[in-house]
Structure formats: C-alpha cells, structure tokens
Amino acid sequence: DAKTTQPTSMDCAEGRAANLPCNHSTISGNEYVYWYRQIHSQGPQYIIHGLKNNETNEMASLIITEDRKSSTLILPHATLRDTAVYYCIVRGNQAGTALIFGKGTTLSVSS
Amino acid sequence: NAGVTQTPKFQVLKTGQSMTLQCAQDMNHEYMSWYRQDPGMGLRLIHYSVGAGITDQGEVPNGYNVSRSTTEDFPLRLLSAAPSQTSVYFCASSSHSAPYEQYFGPGTRLTVT
Numbered sequence: 001d002a003k004t005t006q007p008t009s010m011d012c013a014e015g016r017a018a019n020l021p022c023n024h025s026t027i028s029g030n031e032y033v034y035w036y037r038q039i040h041s042q043g044p045q046y047i048i049h050g051l052k053n054n055e056t057n058e059m060a061s062l063i064i065t066e067d068r069k070s071s072t073l074i075l076p077h078a079t080l081r082d083t084a085v086y087y088c089i090v091r092g093n094q095a096g097t098a099l100i101f102g103k104g105t106t107l108s109v110s111s
Numbered sequence: 112n113a114g115v116t117q118t119p120k121f122q123v124l125k126t127g128q129s130m131t132l133q134c135a136q137d138m139n140h141e142y143m144s145w146y147r148q149d150p151g152m153g154l155r156l157i158h159y160s161v162g163a164g165i166t167d168q169g170e171v172p173n174g175y176n177v178s179r180s181t182t183e184d185f186p187l188r189l190l191s192a193a194p195s196q197t198s199v200y201f202c203a204s205s206s207h208s209a210p211y212e213q214y215f216g217p218g219t220r221l222t223v224t
Contacts, residue, residue: 032211041218043115043201043215045215046213049211049212099144103153104153
C-alpha cells in the first residue's frame with residue numbers, strides 16, 4: 001500500500017479556502033486517494049475520494065496531480081466547524097482489507 | 112436510518128474483567144471494522160469482517176475477539192481487560208461496492224483501572 005505524507009498542522013482564517021496537501025509518490029495505478037476527517041471526540045467522517053480526475057462534492061474538492069503523486073483537498077469556505085484532523089489515505093478499490101489511518105493534518109480554523 | 116450505533120458510550124473496567132462492546136448498523140453493509148484510538152494518535156485497526164461468518168485480524172488484534180453471526184452486528188469482546196486497553200473504540204461499516212467509504216459510529220470510551 002502506498003504511504004502518504006501530510007503536514008502535521010495548518011491554520012486557516014474563517015471564510016477562506018483551506019488547501020490541505022498530501023504526498024503519495026508510491027501510489028500505484030489502481031489505487032484511489034481517500035480523505036476523511038475527525039472532529040474532536042467524534043468518529044471519522046468520509047469526505048471524498050478520487051482516482052485521477054478532480055472530484056467535487058458538497059463538502060470539498062479533490063485535486064489530483066497528473067502524475068498522481070500528490071493531491072490537495074480544498075474546503076472552499078472554511079468555517080469554525082471544519083476544525084478537525086484530516087486524513088489522506090491511499091487504497092485500492094478491491095475489497096478485503098481495511099483503511100489504514102496515519103496521524104493526519106490538524107486544521108485549525110479561526111475567526 | 113440510525114447508521115452505525117455503539118454501546119455503551121462510556122465504560123470503566125477493572126483489570127481482568129471481560130466485556131463486550133456492541134456495534135450495529137442498519138445499512139445492510141457487508142464490511143465492518145473495529146478501530147482503537149489512543150490519545151494523540153491515529154486510528155489502529157483491531158479486527159474486521161467482510162461478511163457474516165468471516166472475520167480477520169487487523170494491526171492490533173491481541174486481547175480482543177470478534178464474531179459476525181449476522182450482517183447487522185459485529186461485537187468486540189475484551190477477554191481479560193488490561194490498562195493498555197484504555198482507549199476510544201470506533202466501529203465502522205461499508206458496502207461491498209464502496210469498501211473504503213466507511214461510516215463510523217460515535218465511539219466507546221473505555222477506561223481500565
């Protein structure tokens with residue numbers, strides 16, 4: 001499984017875009033990039049995932065570089081409730097294994 | 112839908128006691144998993160199941176047992192509690208078609224004294 005590297009922490013002003021980077025230089029062709037977040041004391045929450053095309057949903061956008069070695073999760077208008085630990089995870093889509101969580105990026109949104 | 116539910120929310124055990132953490136989901140998901148999270152750390156996988164009657168070990172299985180007799184339920188048993196098992200335990204489920212879009216429960220906060 002491809003290893004991911006994320007910054008330990010980031011800050012963002014409320015109302016601005018939060019751009020969270022993730023490096024996954026050993027990703028293989030059939031592996032997806034998944035993003036989760038965990039708000040303090042709650043269970044993790046699925047945000048978005050992608051293979052090679054950029055993806056957008058009601059929560060966020062995911063930009064994957066053309067060589068697929070890195071990606072960026074974008075929260076377009078961060079709010080205080082977006083303060084959380086964000087996890088970037090690379091997995092194939094074949095069933096039979098489970099998610100491996102690292103330490104993630106702690107995003108602090110302030111007013 | 113209630114999603115993924117876990118009981119109890121809080122539990123205090125003495126060393127050597129046994130107990131079962133309950134997890135249930137009403138989404139008809141094939142996959143279910145148990146994770147533990149220690150302070151300041153990411154989640155670590157304990158056990159998982161890809162369907163009723165099938166379970167497998169994760170990263171930190173020692174001291175825990177699981178079974179999957181129904182699609183809905185995936186209980187986690189602590190055989191003889193130890194202080195090292197003090198942690199927050201999360202259960203998760205997902206479908207066969209999207210195994211890594213996992214839905215997590217609210218967690219059980221366990222303290223072993």
